[in-house]
Amino acid sequence: MKIFEYMEKYDYEQLVFCQDKTSGLKAIIAIHDTTLGPALGGTRMWTYDTEEDAIIDALRLARGMTYKNAAAGLNLGGGKTVIIGDPRKDKNEEMFRAFGRYIQGLNGRYITAEDVGTTVADMDLIHMETDYVTGISPAFGSSGNPSPVTAYGVYRGMKAAAKEAFGTDDLKGLTIAIQGVGNVAYNLCRHLHEEGAKLIVTDINQDAVQRAVEEFGAKAVAPNEIYGQECDIFSPCALGAVINDETIPQLKAKVIAGAANNQLKEERHGDALHEMGIVYAPDYVINAGGVINVADELQGYNRERAMKKVESIYDNVAKVFEISKRDHIPTYKAADRMAEERIEKARNSYRSTFLTNGKSILSR
Structure with missing residues (x-):
């Protein structure tokens, strides 16, 4: 190498x-x-x-964290x-x-x-x-278990994606298929259930599935059946690379918004979603609640302040859609562009400050 x-x-x-x-x-x-x-x-x-x-x-x-932190609006x-x-x-x-x-x-x-x-x-x-x-x-002085905070961020981002697709961010009555019901997805299910969404769930852990069925009235399906469910939103919350050549033809959802990392197996699969008119909320933007939460520890953790910042994931996801439409590009590329633009603005600010200070020194 x-x-x-x-x-x-x-x-x-x-x-x-x-x-x-x-x-x-x-x-x-x-x-x-x-x-x-x-x-x-x-x-x-x-x-x-x-x-x-x-x-x-x-x-x-490391490179992925640069984009994630920048897209989340963190000074990191x-x-x-x-x-x-x-x-x-x-x-x-x-x-x-x-x-x-x-x-x-x-x-x-x-x-x-x-x-x-x-x-x-x-x-x-x-x-x-x-x-x-x-x-x-x-x-x-830590923030503790990050899963509930990550879930809340995904919930906020999902509402932004719903507004883009359906014209309203109200999730009541929508059918949401959730792949994986681990710690993050369980808390996500709780938010969705409280808003009145209908849930379809799957997981290789049958105990996790049964808990979601009992507590949230979710419908359980086999792991390989989750992609083809009649639903409004598909929420990948388990493994990565689940958006691929095999699964895309099965999808019936209008929105993809979930907590899993690296959901696209390849970039071209993001292109395919764009061409199909499926609203895709890029994973590292929508699942940034955890890193936003731990970043708050650097200032002396304040849960109210951290949760307020996590709420901004709604606006971050919405901005991705704006850039996608502005530049006529898929949302996965728009997310990268949003992060890159923020970093470049900071670089330009540093250059401007340096040049200004340099001139003032030379003129003394």
């Missing part, structure tokens, strides 16, 4: 390799862009086949960490404390959080060495 060539292609700022022989730590911190502020992104622990796979994943995820850049190892057997206190010291050494350029393979307890260990970590235990 030609690392510098790859970094130059997507304009990454920094790649940090962290090693601690005693604890077995092998970590890679990728910082993509800090134009809007310090890079915020979680720490993932995974059994990568090769070191190159780990590097590529760190870089890919994008970064990500991957730790090479099996989260079920390779963890130890020394590992996360050593990693915390590496984060501290970056002096605030990167702030970490929980991700796949890491937990609140792991973040607490990192917190022993640095303050540049979010998602720690509530006893230390």
